[in-house]
Amino acid sequence: MFTPDAATQLISTYGLWILAPAAVLEGPIVTVVAAWLAQIGLLDLRAVLIMVVVADLIGDVLLYALGRGLLPALPDRLRARLGLGQARLERLATHFSNHGASSLILGKLTHTAGAVVLVAAGMARMRFVPFLLWNTAATLPKSLVFAALGWSLGDAHARIEDWIANASLLLLLAIVPVVLVWLWRRRVVS
Numbered sequence: 001m002f003t004p005d006a007a008t009q010l011i012s013t014y015g016l017w018i019l020a021p022a023a024v025l026e027g028p029i030v031t032v033v034a035a036w037l038a039q040i041g042l043l044d045l046r047a048v049l050i051m052v053v054v055a056d057l058i059g060d061v062l063l064y065a066l067g068r069g070l071l072p073a074l075p076d077r078l079r080a081r082l083g084l085g086q087a088r089l090e091r092l093a094t095h096f097s098n099h100g101a102s103s104l105i106l107g108k109l110t111h112t113a114g115a116v117v118l119v120a121a122g123m124a125r126m127r128f129v130p131f132l133l134w135n136t137a138a139t140l141p142k143s144l145v146f147a148a149l150g151w152s153l154g155d156a157h158a159r160i161e162d163w164i165a166n167a168s169l170l171l172l173l174a175i176v177p178v179v180l181v182w183l184w185r186r187r188v189v190s
Helices: 004-014 016-025 027-039 047-073 076-081 086-110 114-123 127-190
Strands: none
Touching: 004 016, 016 027, 027 047, 027 127, 047 114, 047 127, 076 086, 086 114, 086 127
């Protein structure tokens, strides 16, 4: 969404006023750039950390709310086309009831799968307080890692964005085969 240079220009010009909305839209690179700007004295690091964590959680709650509100709004035919029949939704609800914490943490760490997991948690009607607690537990270290990257290597923010994208893709590529094998084994055993 944001290029590192655009994020740098916006944050250095408008400071914390633009940081929160920018971090809601594109948290990792905004966190890197904001921490770098704090390192060179343009922003306060404590304010940056608070802002990026809160903004990240707001974005996640919005995706959760989208999943929760989207399902009832979808026509039955579209739901069926998307494979969101009653049986699948019940399995999704059971999954998030039993494995919500690990799903949220894994989705958060892969970054690329995060939005899908957050919307699915909403569709599954995962209880909000556990959703928020587990999501916060995953958000804090993730935000700190990106802030540390920005603090120490922020002037290389363009390369860091590529690293984030590549690492997210590699993690997703590593997880997809595992999930496919697990689904296949479950189907064969059933």
